[in-house]
Amino acid sequence: MLTPDSSVIKDSLCAVSRQLGFSGCRVARAEKSPHAEKLFQWLERGWHAGMEWMALSPERRTDPAEVLPGCRSVICLSYDYDSPGRRPEGEGSICLYAHGKDYHGILEEKLADLQELLSIYGGKQRGYVDSGPVMERDHAEACGLGWRGKSGLIVRRKGGSRFFIATLLTTLELEPDAPVSNGCGSCRRCAALCPTGAIMENGQVDAGRCLSYWTIEHRGAIPEEIRPLIGTRLYGCDTCVTVCPWNGKPLPDVDERFRMSRLLASIPLRGLLSLDAGGFAALFRNSPLKRLKREGLLRNGCVVLGNAGTPDDIDFLKALYGESPLVEEHASWAVERILRRHGRHASSSGARD
Incomplete structure (x- = not known):
């Protein structure tokens, strides 16, 4: 049974969310995910690769009430991003969502404002930005924030899939x-x-094939059979985003903080790889790329x-051989690849034995 003021609460929520810059605000019932079995199958198949945290208490992940006792509604919000900036061809591409500032802190601050608003109406809330035990795409699909594309991403007719999803669990019934x-x-x-055939049936992705997984989430050595498929991707892979027809038009009036800086758009790859620890920290302090750490960037x-x-x-x-065993392995592999491509005469000293 809806509370008498539920429509007022929802109208206020949507109005404030627009003021905060969210492009969409919709509500789903706090029900167990109808796709829970797909999650369990995905885990059983090992498609989560090395992301072991995904296998921790998956039943809790599928039920909002297990995360927030008394949860009645899941508020799903979209926040658009787009960027005209690009790095020079061949100098290491960066996926679109990571062109600018790290979205987690920016959106968490906005969620805090919405939580404060809902608290006025007596609700208890928990907010997440791509970081909690919440199947945000399932809820976003259920409430029509978009539909589940074949890539597994949530897609809209206006703006495609270029948006972050923030979720707010609440005890209020909306x-x-x-x-x-x-x-x-x-x-x-x-x-x-x-490029790797990572997109499987029913919009599921095998992380063990996904280049975003290998260049962002994975911390160790990248398998040799995956390395050539990475091409010139330095951080993430945008293929499923860029080829989608719904992403064909640029998004106007997006948050400038998510656009690529002139420095990052112009600095050559060897310049990035020449950064010392202090330089890396300074350039990527507020960037998603800080997750890589300097060793990951070098790898x-x-x-x-x-x-x-x-x-x-x-x-x-x-000259990178002495950085760490991980970096040396990938640098030595790179030297061998160049020599095979250009011939052994390309270097008088040859590859390292």
């Missing part, structure tokens, strides 16, 4: 919104053009040079 029709139709571009950069570098890069790569 009128739920209806889902929207799926707009993918027979299109399979994302699955067909995925990924060596792979990019191995795939696109020239003999002029060999001495630079050899």
Whole structure:
């Protein structure tokens, strides 16, 4: 039974969310996920790769009431991002969502404002930005924030999939919104053009094949069979985003904090890889790339040079051998790749034995 003021609460919530810059605000019932079995199957197949935290208490993840006792509604919010900036061709691409500032802190502050608002009406809340035991895409699909694309991403007719999802669990009972029709139709571009075939049936992704997993989440050595497929991707992979027809038009009036800085758009790859610990911390202090840490950036950069570098890069790569065993492994591999591509005569000293 809805409280007498539920429509007023929801109207106020949506109005304030727009003032905070959210492009969408919709409500789902706090029910167990209808896709819980898909999550369990995904885990059983090992498609979570090394993300072991996904296998911790998956039943809790599928039920909002297990996260917030008394939860009655799940508020789903979209916050758009887009960026015209690009790094020079071959110098290490960065996926679109990571062009600017780290979205977690920015959106968490906005969620705090909404939590304070709902507290006035007597609600208890918990907010998450891509970091809690909440199946935010399931809830976003249920309330019509978008539909589940074949890539597994939530897609909208206006703006495609270029948005962050923030979720707010609340004990307030709010009128739920209806889902929207799926707009993918027979299109399979994302699955067909995925460089590793990571997009499986029913919008599920095998993280063990996904280049975003290997270049962002994974902390150790990247398997040799994956390295050539990374191409010139330095951080993440945007293929399923860029090939989607719904992402064809630029988004106007997005938050400038998510656009790429002039420095990051212009600095060459070897310049990035030459940063010392202090330089790395200064450049990426408020960036998603800080998750990589300097060693991860060097690892990924060596792979990019191995795939696109020239003999002029060999001495630079050899100078990285002393950084760490992980970096040395990838730098040595990169030298070998360049020598095979350009011939052994490309370097008088040859590759490291």
